[in-house]
Amino acid sequence: MLFSELLLEWFSVHGRQLPWRNCGNPYHIWVSEVILQQTRVSQGMDYFLRFVEQFPTVEALAAAPLDAVMKSWQGLGYYTRARNLHKAAQLIVNDYGGELPNSYKELLKLPGLGPYAAGAVASFAFHEPVPAIDGNVYRVLARVFGVFDSPGTGAGKKAFYTLCSEVMDHENPHLFNQAIIDFGALQCTPGRPDCAPCPMRGLCYAEANGLQTSLPTKERELKVRPRYFHFIMARWRGDTFIELRQGKDIWHSLYQFPLIETKERVEPEDFTQSEEFQELVGIDCTVTHISEEKRQLLSHQELFIRFYIVELHTLPYALLQDYQRVPIDGVDGYQVPITIANYLAAEEAGEYFRCSSGKMED
Ligand code: SF4
Known part of the structure; x- marks a missing residue:
């Protein structure tokens, strides 16, 4: 046949x-x-x-x-x-x-x-x-x-x-x-x-x-690029800040919290002392929660993601100027990457965060 x-x-x-x-x-x-x-x-x-x-x-x-x-x-x-x-x-x-x-x-x-x-x-x-x-x-x-x-x-x-x-x-x-x-x-x-x-x-x-595992011939492995994302959920009087992703990158046309990307893994304690972080949220604020690092594998990229909740005591100019201010409970009305949607759902269920001190929350 x-x-x-x-x-x-x-x-x-x-x-x-x-x-x-x-x-x-x-x-x-x-x-x-x-x-x-x-x-x-x-x-x-x-x-x-x-x-x-x-x-x-x-x-x-x-x-x-x-x-x-x-x-x-x-x-x-x-x-x-x-x-x-x-x-x-x-x-x-x-x-x-x-x-x-x-x-x-x-x-x-x-x-x-x-x-x-x-x-x-x-x-x-x-x-x-x-x-x-x-x-x-x-x-x-x-x-x-x-x-x-x-x-x-x-x-x-x-x-x-x-x-x-x-x-x-x-x-x-x-x-x-x-x-x-x-x-x-x-x-x-x-x-x-x-x-x-x-x-x-x-x-x-x-x-x-006996060549089942050798065929088809493997193409050369594509290099996977690691990226380190730090999302800042800055809170001010019941509101938070988001932006629309632009440019040729992943998650184009989706909304996200203010994002700082670092070239390498930075420990949260060092990150919250960094110039970039302080330029964004100022120094008059309290970091109340830091998430565990989440890993997400895309076809050519490996993302390492953390979320930070920051209570603002004054409203920094950088946030006011460059981001959209929305009610915290209104964020789920925006199209966000699945990672952020999962985070919002888990946060609501109280499952996501550990204290910034590193001690696990009850
Ligand atoms: S076609 Fe695939 S499953 Fe069938 S004998 Fe060949 S290797 Fe085995």
Whole structure:
């Protein structure tokens, strides 16, 4: 049997039933693919269902304020996806009469749709025979066909694309693409491929040569940059201060407390004596709480985050001039990074802080 035949047979028994699959709604397929770009199916499912309930059509999404879209995305991370989705919806309404473009080539022109997502939407929604190659597909193809090119290089990507185009079922590209993704996610998994009962055993290069853990060839490790964030929750007569993040950096267009970033880890006791800290909040204040350091790993950055609560006795000019003054209990009405949202929730539950002296609070 051919690779694609074995794959489709496996898929008919083991394929995942997902609400956006074979639903015949290109808009739902598109939204699901954007959500799943950096999110697991189990985590993305609820977000998908809520998102299409809140924005049931491309028109509804295009007409919604960006704030509402960002709010519904809160917790999913990688907020550029939400901004691009909104921008693309407006483009579809204005330039395509509200219908999603029905070809891979046109889909690639939409903001936020790369080759994988464009291939997925084109094949799932419009049955165009184009590959949709994600990490699962690279793994399956590399192992079954013994491809040693690294998917992390341009030449490698090209080789995998060509191979996938050749071996795919051109009559059922939507089923083939879904099947190979599921096969990689469920059977030919990264750490422990389930080779014993695998229908590909007879053709699989990696299985025959004991190379399951060596394929696909690893790309060079990306360097992860550590960053040290100190958020200051300065309190003044029931209010605090926030700002909108600008510029090309993480959390663009989200709100945050005044942030001081240091080049290296600075102990809280030294940080609160630093020039930068005192320039921001002045010296007429009391640091009442300092959080434990929280670690958050992003794709190329490792964040180390602390929160400081500072009771102000006079109002410093730096805060007044550069930040927005809002009631403390009104902060949760603003779109903030998930780290800050978690902090606000935990603080409310009394779970987050230890005393600035280092003694644990009751
Ligand atoms: S035999 Fe093992 S390595 Fe080969 S495709 Fe099946 S699960 Fe993957």
